[in-house]
Amino acid sequence: MLIDEVTIKIQAGNGGKGSAAFNKNMMSLGPTGGKGGKGGNIYFEAVSDLSALNQFRHKKDIRAENGEDGRSQFRDGNNGRDLVLKIPVGTVIQKFDNASSQIIKTEEMLKIGEGILAAKSGLGGKGNFLFRSSRNISPKQFQNGLSGESxxxxxxxxxxxxxxxxxxxxxxxxxxxxxxxxxxxKVANYPFTTLEPNLGTYHELILADIPGLIEGASEGKGLGMRFLRHIERVKVLFHLISAESENPTKDYETVKHELAAHSKKLGKKTEYVFLSKSDAVSKEEIKKKLDILKKIIPAKQDLASFKNIYAISVYNWDSLEKVKEILSSIQSEK
Ligand SMILES: Nc1nc2c(ncn2[C@@H]2O[C@H](COP(=O)(O)OP(=O)(O)OP(=O)(O)O)[C@@H](O)[C@H]2O)c(=O)[nH]1
Ligand SMILES: [Mg+2]
Incomplete structure (x- = not known):
């Protein structure tokens, strides 16, 4: 199952502690404590894989490496490695304060390859070598590393x-x-074959197949709200009504009602309506159903968002040419 919402804890690496050490060689006495290393940062990077959030199913506590402590003989601790978390393009990131649970920032990953710094690491502490001065040639001071953001x-x-x-x-x-x-x-002759949205690309357009919507979807029925949310950011809708349906008007209105119940904006998205599986019924029946739909649809919604209605079948290449023409016009408006 696709994970499309998850809460995790991220902890950037802490800085290592500085060292307080002295040279034991009588010929060259003095402080030799090295610096602590810097911790690792945590970044998010947007990728095209829609299932990338699945990595957090069992792993919700994410930590980057801490910096190493400094050591004697001027040896600085190594820096902790940065951690890059790959998440799907289109992910909204809400950051909350660990202690107060107050929201701090909301960001969106809108382009594949885009990266953002999610949690900044802590710097390493100074070792006693860095505290030496003309007045204090054998300082015992050192600093602890700073904590990474969490x-x-x-x-x-x-x-x-x-x-x-x-x-x-x-x-x-x-x-x-x-x-x-x-x-x-997967295609099959039963409802709810598709349980997760699927994407495909047609030239430069991204097409999304949304799992079936049913009456009550906006209240969580069927696959419900989870997927209505995904439609919010889609630019144009292709609304399919089966030509085999006894009551195409009702099919249309059921889906339309759920969209509008979820959000006003969704109800008003530009839509093309298709009477699908047109090969499965007679020409007369197609004409009849198209006529009924043509009458009811423009009357039911504002005309600007309604484009037109066409009969299509995946077994009829000519009918798909119309779909391709529409896709080309959407592409050229982009
Ligand atoms: N005759 C005919 N059958 C079709 C056509 N398109 C799809 N079908 C059949 O209709 C059934 C359902 O097709 P799907 O593509 O799985 O439908 P869906 O809308 O994705 O269904 P869910 O994922 O369950 O919401 C399958 O048996 C398909 O083979 C068509 O143009 N003509
Ligand atoms: Mg399907």
Whole structure:
């Protein structure tokens, strides 16, 4: 199961302690304590792998290496290694203060390859060699290393896609994604085949196949809210209604209602409506269903967000040409 929300604790490395040491050689007495090493920083880096948060399923306490303590004979401690945590592009990072649980900062990872410093390490302490002076030639002083920053971090994946394919279960969403992109999402003749969103790319566009939405999704039914959140950042919706449906109007309205119940903005996203699996029913039935939908849809919502309605089938190449044309126009508007 895809982890799309997780809370972890991050602790950057502490600085090592400085050393207080003296040369035992009578010919060259004096302080020789080296510095402590710096601790390791913790960074986040955005990657394309949507399942990257799964690494935190069993590992929620993340620590970078501490710096080593300084040693005698001017030997400085080694620095701790930095830690780079790879998280999916589109992740929202909320940082909370460890003690007060107050939110400190919210950041988003919007580009693949982008990196941010999440927790800064502590510097190492000075050894007694660095405290020597003309007035004190054998100082016993040394410093402890500073603590690395530590935070509670909530990571929430809100993926970024150009087109979100939505609809009731079994409407043919995954089939369309597979047909248009190199995705190999499982397709089967039962509802809820797809349990996690899948992405595919069509030229430079990212297409997302969203698991089936059902009545009550906005209240958590079916796969529910988890996935409505993902649609928030999608630019355009492809709304699929099965031509085999007894009541396409109701199918359309059910999904539309759940979107609007989740957020007003979602209800108003630009959408293209497709009567899918058009090969499965007669031409007359297609025409009838298209006519009914054409009448009801523009009347139900503001016209700016409604683009048009088309009959498509993954077994009919001509019908997919229309989909490709639409994708090209979305691409050119980008
Ligand atoms: N005849 C016909 N069958 C189709 C077409 N597209 C999909 N199907 C079939 O419809 C069934 C459901 O297809 P999926 O692509 O799994 O549907 P989905 O919307 O992803 O379903 P969930 O993941 O369960 O929400 C499968 O048996 C497909 O083979 C089509 O254009 N024509
Ligand atoms: Mg599916």
């Amino acid at each position: 935070f509670i971090v909530k990571l929430e994946l809100k993926f970024i896609a150009d087109v979100g394919i939505i609809g009731l279960p079994n409407a043919g969403k995954s089939s369309l994604l597979n047909e248009l992109t190199k995705a190999k999402t």
